[in-house]
Amino acid sequence: MEQETLPTEVILTYPKQSLGNVQLDWSPQPGSYFDLEGQTYTVLERRHRYQLKSGRYRLHKIAIYVQKMQHPAERSLVDGRWVMGDATCAYNARSEIVRCAVNPEGACEGCRYYERR
Template sequence: MEPDSLPTEVILTHPRQSLGRVQLDWTPQPGNYLDFEGKTYAVLERRHRYQFKSGRYRLNTIAIYVQFAQRPAEKTLVEGRWVIGDATCSYNAYSEIIRCAVNPNGPCESCRFYEKDE
């Protein structure tokens, strides 16, 4: 079994419950979005589960902890990674999960707190 096709358990963080298992052809990272059973979730955390077999540990499954989310319409590419919102604003968190402290739900376009980052 290839590492990128390992069974992945999808776990909702609040209320804590397993949503099920899925075979993914990509490695989910925190900040990525996952469409699962018709809903969109943000990946918050990824954990590896190992099994001791034949005298060594082998990666057995992956568990990802998610929360319900909507894909952000505004994204900016910063140093090779996507961040939510307008990265030219001084309040931008430069995060894949949260936009900023003053206007976390956005949009950045008409935000009254926008300040050009210098």
Template sequence: MEPDSLPTEVILTHPRQSLGNVTLDWMPQPGNYLDLKGKTYAVLERRHRYQLRSGRYRLQKVALYVQSASRPVESTLVDGRWVIGDATCVYNARSELIRCAINPSGPCDRCRDYQPVET
């Protein structure tokens, strides 16, 4: 195993099933998207699994809990992270997982409830 590679088990949340084991060279965070076997998944949760070796716990692998998703077309960079939708709207959730409560499926550019954030 290479020093920057991370053994990862990808688990689909519903219906619960393992999609397999992969080796990643990046640390996936909730809200990131992962392409696996021609499909795109949204990362919902990440769990670390450790093993005791020589009196020390060492990271053995990571479990990613994912759901099937499509990459959002609209995204905005806010404080160094990408959020779904137009972050200049008052109703935007500023989240990697949900756009807003009023128009969660989007798109933002034709939303009749759009209201700009007051500065």
């Protein structure tokens, strides 16, 4: 059985503009990273677009809202998902999008605010 591709519109959140349409063979989740034309983006939101055909609604395409991002060098696995930064720090946000409250741009290594959780 062949993997079905999903027609996906990629929308940059700021400044708001469409980056185009792509065919994906995976389902992008918020917090995941997405590479397009040599630039890395973080998926912030995913919306489904449906179309009425023969009296039934069918998934027509997906729109993902993204922001430009440098692929983080520091990641930690927490409860089966990857989060940004060092999850052993008390200030870590345990988020796929935000590293921490006191040093969101990072890096965690050598951070003067590091406090063991």
